[in-house]
Amino acid sequence: MKTFVPLVIVLIVATGFGIWFQRTRGEFRKKKTVNGPTLTAAIVGTELGSRATMVQFSSAFCTPCRATKALLQDMVKTMPDVRYAHIDAESHLELVRELNVLSTPTTLFLNAAGVEVGRAMGTPKRAQVHAALAAIS
Amino acid sequence: MTVSIDARGPRWSAAITTVVLATALVTSNVWIIAFQAIVFAIGALRGPQFTPYALIFKSLIKPRLKSPVTFEDVRPPQFAQAVGLGFALVAVIASVTGAGGVFTVAVAFALAAAFLNAAFNFCLGCQMYLLILRARTAK
Structure with missing residues (x-):
């Protein structure tokens, strides 16, 4: 029995999801209230930046994680008050749960005190990172 | 050492997979999904x-491509293939046991993943792996 109905449904739903997904990747989502746990240099494995810290969670089965890492590492070179920290999600599952990280790459933007002010899922664009950092006074 | 492959390969494979799975979904043919x-x-x-x-x-395709070669870790597409295998096996079993509804749903999910990979460069491992790990180690 041939029917095209399931195929058409799948293609329409997947296309809608794909467009939404591509648009929202890398987008900085600011938290309404900054009240999460305080992250320290000991937790993220790097000294915190005097203004902001970007903490990226990565995993092995993730191609865009590498691109994100390269971009953020490159960007902090010219920003003395911003630091970058990289965390392997798989070996830090407690932290992943505490911070409610759902996918990789996820980049948390911390203020000077080490509290998350917002995050970006997927590889952000350079301008999106600048905008996110500008939101941290 | 992790193996690196031409990043365009998995995406082309996903495009072929999309066509094959679409055919399987339309015809409900167990041999195609097998x-x-x-x-x-x-x-x-x-x-x-x-x-x-x-x-x-x-x-056939690679010699005709002019875009620059980028390499990627082999593990993300390998993970996606494993997820696809899971759906395909469910579909085969469903077809053999006469569970047509299960067949349609399983093939539909596999097709959606392959299509998203081909059309939007969707990375299944990025979205699923951490959730699977979290679920597996949940107390």
Whole structure:
């Protein structure tokens, strides 16, 4: 029995999801209230930046994680008050749960005190990172 | 050491997979989904660069491409092949046992993943792996 109905449904739903997904990747989502746990240099494995810290969670089965890492590492070179920290999600599952990280790459933007002010899922664009950092006074 | 492969390969393979799974969904033919399950199994166990689709890419498509070669870790597409294998096996079993509804849903999910990979460069491992780990180790 041939029917095209399931195929058409799948293609329409997947296309809608794909467009939404591509648009929202890398987008900085600011938290309404900054009240999460305080992250320290000991937790993220790097000294915190005097203004902001970007903490990226990565995993092995993730191609865009590498691109994100390269971009953020490159960007902090010219920003003395911003630091970058990289965390392997798989070996830090407690932290992943505490911070409610759902996918990789996820980049948390911390203020000077080490509290998350917002995050970006997927590889952000350079301008999106600048905008996110500008939101941290 | 992790193996790196031409990043364009898995995406072309996903495009072929999309066509095969779409045909399986329309015809409800168990042999098509069984064939795709074998392709997924090769991709999941040996690596996505060894599937018949990857061989088509290497011999026919790659020599005609002019875009610069970028390399990627073999593990993300290999993970996606394993997920595809799971759906394909469910579909084969459903077809054999006469569970038509289950067949349609399983093939639909596999098709959606392959289509998203081909059309939007969707990375299944990025979205699913951490959730699976979290679920597996949940107390």
